[in-house]
Amino acid sequence: MKAVVITQPGGPFVLQIAERPVPVCADNEVLIKVMAAGVNRPDVFQRKGNYPPPAGAPQDIPGLEIAGIVAEIGNTVTHLMVGDRVCALVVGGGYAEYCNVPQEQCLPIPGSLSFIEAASLPETFFTVWSNVFDRGDLKDGETLLVHGGSSGIGVTAIQMAKALGHTVYVTAGSDDKCRFCEQLGASKAINYKTENFADVIKEATNGKGVDVILDMIGGDYTAGNIQSLAVEGRLVLINTMKGNNVQIDLAQVMRKRLVITGSMLRSREVAFKGKIAHELLTTVWPLLVSGDIKPVIHSVFPATDAAKAHELMESSAHIGKIILNFEQR
Ligand SMILES: NC(=O)c1ccc[n+]([C@@H]2O[C@H](COP(=O)([O-])OP(=O)(O)OC[C@H]3O[C@@H](n4cnc5c(N)ncnc54)[C@H](OP(=O)(O)O)[C@@H]3O)[C@@H](O)[C@H]2O)c1
Structure with a gap:
């Protein structure tokens, strides 16, 4: 062959x-x-x-x-x-x-x-299901933030979570990508090149934060992720394209009773x-x-x-x- x-x-x-x-x-x-x-x-x-x-x-x-x-x-x-x-x-x-x-x-x-x-x-549907719904345990009425909203993983996560009744926020690297993600079902798409995603999430959720974050970026996104999670929130990592080694405020993890997890399929x-x-x-x-x-x-x-x-x-x-x-x- x-x-x-x-x-x-x-x-x-x-x-x-x-x-x-x-x-x-x-x-x-x-x-x-x-x-x-x-x-x-x-x-x-x-x-x-x-x-x-x-x-x-x-x-x-x-x-x-x-x-x-x-x-x-x-x-x-x-x-x-x-x-x-x-x-x-x-x-x-x-x-x-x-x-x-x-x-x-x-x-x-x-x-x-x-x-x-x-x-x-297959690759994105297996990955999103396993990480958002199993590992991240996204429950009825809960909200999701997906980084890389226009990626193969992102377009699957937006549609799957939206179709199952969830509010979805995403980040993406251009205004065109952001508009596409919103047309696909995201409630709000944040252009990470022009806006601070943690500030936008805080405002969009009236200070509550999101319940689950699906992150493929890692690195300096991690502090913003911790900040953007609601009480009892879950951060699920599927890659670390901006690096593995990060500094985070562990007090926030305890105060908000957060879970930080991840997996490789x-x-x-x-x-x-x-x-x-x-x-x-x-x-x-x-x-x-x-x-x-x-x-x-x-x-x-x-x-x-x-x-x-x-x-x-x-x-x-x-x-x-x-x-x-x-x-x-
Ligand atoms: N753990 C697992 O089991 C598993 C399984 C499958 C995939 N993955 C991971 O999921 C990710 C997405 O995979 P995919 O196949 O959907 O890839 P993809 O379509 O190529 O999407 C990756 C997106 O990430 C964004 N990006 C790239 N470098 C970035 C950076 N330094 N900072 C911020 N954003 C960046 C780009 O969008 P912008 O233009 O918006 O920046 C790009 O469209 C990959 O990292 C992959 O390794 C993990």
């Missing part, structure tokens, strides 16, 4: 097309003929050599989410058949014509969504991912079928242009998802 491989750590153009063997399908796995693969920021970190894949994952083929057709099933697979249209969360190897994945990590393509649209779902066990898949299927997939939540696709590149897709992601000019198309090779 053809695959997009990382030939060496470096810039976007280290991504090259190469021949690789079709993966062997283990007992509990299905082999998927990939029609489209989502591009995620962690793929960029992996390409640069800063995010090594877990043991057992394809080491030089990036890609954490795919959509396609089941081409083969393992001996113990019970609930998928050859020919099924699925999307799947994978531990790596998504930028390829074929990819194997445990059956638990597959979900049906919701409604009439295309392969391109379906490939945009990729290395978690299959059963954990299967549990999220089940929760998404029952709670969120109906909202995709009804159109209350819509995929937000910014650009689609042929798989042969994976380097251009990474260049775009690193420019941060995109809003929503970037997809590689494996149908038009």
Whole structure:
């Protein structure tokens, strides 16, 4: 098969097309003929050599989410058949014509969504559900602040939380991105380049603060996050793009009884991912079928242009998802 491989750590153009063997399908796995693969920021970190894949994952083929057709099933697979249209969360190897994945990590393509649209779902939907609703325990009537509102993660978090009845605030890096986030359902989008988000959150919540913050920025955002949380608030970290080492006022953590937590999805066990898949299927997939939540696709590149897709992601000019198309090779 053809695959997009990382030939060496470096810039976007280290991504090259190469021949690789079709993966062997283990007992509990299905082999998927990939029609489209989502591009995620962690793929960029992996390409640069800063995010090594877990043991057992394809080491030089990036890609954490795919959509396609089941081409083969393992001996113990019970609930998928050859020919099924699925999307799947994978531990790596998504930028390829074929990819194997445990059956638990597959979900049906919701409604009439295309392969391109379906490939945009798994990584951000699993991550947002797991961190905002499970780990962050966002409860009925509670409010959410999402940093990076126009990111792939951000557009999913806005729509999922809004559709489930929550008030959502976001930060983003331009007025255009802010307007887009508000059209998508955010009550208020804060341009972090021109406004102090903690001041705006304080005013917008009448001094109360928000109940949950989903943060991918870390660094000097952390003090503002602590300040912006309500009593009993939860800060959930999914990355620290502005750095790991921070100074915070621990007295505020005690005074407001805050929880600071975080997680990384990729290395978690299959059963954990299967549990999220089940929760998404029952709670969120109906909202995709009804159109209350819509995929937000910014650009689609042929798989042969994976380097251009990474260049775009690193420019941060995109809003929503970037997809590689494996149908038009
Ligand atoms: N822990 C997990 O399990 C997990 C899983 C998936 C993703 N993630 C993380 O979630 C984040 C989003 O992923 P994605 O695929 O959705 O990426 P993405 O679409 O590329 O979004 C990242 C956004 O972050 C903003 N940004 C970048 N550098 C920044 C900085 N220094 N300060 C402030 N904002 C900055 C940019 O928007 P602006 O123009 O608005 O600045 C950019 O659009 C990534 O950091 C990724 O590693 C974590």
